[in-house]
Amino acid sequence: MMSLSSPLGRLVALTTVVAIQQAVHGYCVGVDEPDPWELAWRVGVPLLVVYWLRADSKRAGYWPCFEYDGFVFWAWPLALPHYLVHTRDIGDES
Numbered sequence: 001m002m003s004l005s006s007p008l009g010r011l012v013a014l015t016t017v018v019a020i021q022q023a024v025h026g027y028c029v030g031v032d033e034p035d036p037w038e039l040a041w042r043v044g045v046p047l048l049v050v051y052w053l054r055a056d057s058k059r060a061g062y063w064p065c066f067e068y069d070g071f072v073f074w075a076w077p078l079a080l081p082h083y084l085v086h087t088r089d090i091g092d093e094s
Contacts, residue, residue: 046073049080060087 003009050069057063062083065071072079 046076049073049076053080053083056087057083062087 004013050072053072054069064086068079072083
């Protein structure tokens with residue numbers, strides 16, 4: 001049996017609590033049909049950024065960690081400037 005003192009036990013407990021909370025919220029408030037343009041923006045743009053970053057990383061030779069593409073997908077407004085700063089020669093403009 002899994003105990004709550006293990007990291008996996010805490011993750012399962014947190015996931016269960018969030019799933020129950022979301023189910024109750026969906027039942028009480030109701031679920032609206034999602035807007036397809038909003039879905040395209042929320043999923044499509046990060047996917048395009050990850051796709052471009054994967055292709056560009058082969059040229060730049062920079063891939064900071066194993067799951068960097070997952071980090072870029074979820075936090076692309078922060079991760080993309082980080083990647084660009086580390087892979088582009090900004091140099092002296094004088």
